[in-house]
Amino acid sequence: MKKESIVPFFAALEAANPTPRTELEYTSVFELLAAVLLSAQATDVGVNKATRKLFALAGSPQAILDLGLEGLEGHIRTIGLYKDKARHLLQTCRILVEQHAGVVPRTREALQALPGVGRKTANVVLNVAFGQPTMAVDTHIFRVSNRTGLAPGKNPLAVEIQLLERVPPAYAVDAHHWLILLGRYVCQARKPRCWKCVVAPWCDFGSKTPAP
Template sequence: MRRMKRQDIEPFFATLQAANPHPVTELEYTSVFELLTAVLLSAQATDVGVNKATRQLFPVANTPQALLDLGLERLEEYIKTIGLYRTKARNLLQTCRILVEQHGGQVPRTREALEALPGVGRKTANVVLNVAFGQPTMAVDTHIFRVGNRTGLAPGKTPLEVEKKLLQRVPEAYRVDAHHWLILLGRYVCQARKPRCWECNVVTYCKYTPKTPAP
């Protein structure tokens, strides 16, 4: 796979920014804790599916203590439509206990503290650091991994490798919003089975060949 030319990276992101100046996550939340909960639940699940469950859960319990008071069985009932819900419910309650006992019920603002929470890996921590606290992190999910490799923007064999290359190659002015643009590009245009090259507004800069023709 050829790497995207360095001189193409700035117009690549400028084009994405012009099309979507203020990108946001598609997960629904109204607090940092709700965001953490939603991201924890979203592993191997769709944002649509998570939102459907949290619309029922959050009006009932949307703080660490409220979820602890809810208990495991009732929490499982609310999220049972989400894949791996039993494991996620246990991790979420353990996370709530740590937040209450060690962080005064607040979501910590450091990667180390976030990754110490059950069920919170590097990707989840990066989402919280970026979306909630405005840090220029790259949460590399399957979409970003695919886009980074397919376009030649940040080719790598592992999510961590792609993440590090993105942090090196994405211009600073675009870094805070970059992961949103790349996720949306991968989710709706640069799809896994058949990239919709004919709909892509950054196709000029992409190194993927051959480009997929319109059906």
């Protein structure tokens, strides 16, 4: 994608969705962290279905610890890899209570030191909770960035670095939401819906699909 196409690309996404938001449901920074941790290789819809009941009962690190492993597993059993995620979430809650007074830290280093929290999860929390212009590169953003030519890269970190360099500052905080939603609902893996894509005029994808 040509440099001069990037601003109109994001301007079109902003015009279509001025206030993009994560589709994960949460009411606190801790609930956001827990939801993102649970969302790996799972859908937001599936995570929300489980966490509505979980967070109503246990919405803090100490409350999750009080559930114990079996209690937590019972609430997230419908989420893929729930056993590993339950173990990681409990370990994370223990660290939050013992080392951070139950408060989610605001730095990447401290977040990534939590069990089950990788770079992508840390980026989501830093962006959504704390308003930092990070890029959480999931499968959708990786695909969209490469397919459109916005930020091509061979792996998620390479794409993230490209995005940080190429996305204009005015759009940086909301960019990862726009790109995720674009990939989830329009620029899909098997058959992109090019005929309904608001950024098609600036996209480098050569085999644009016609309307059915």
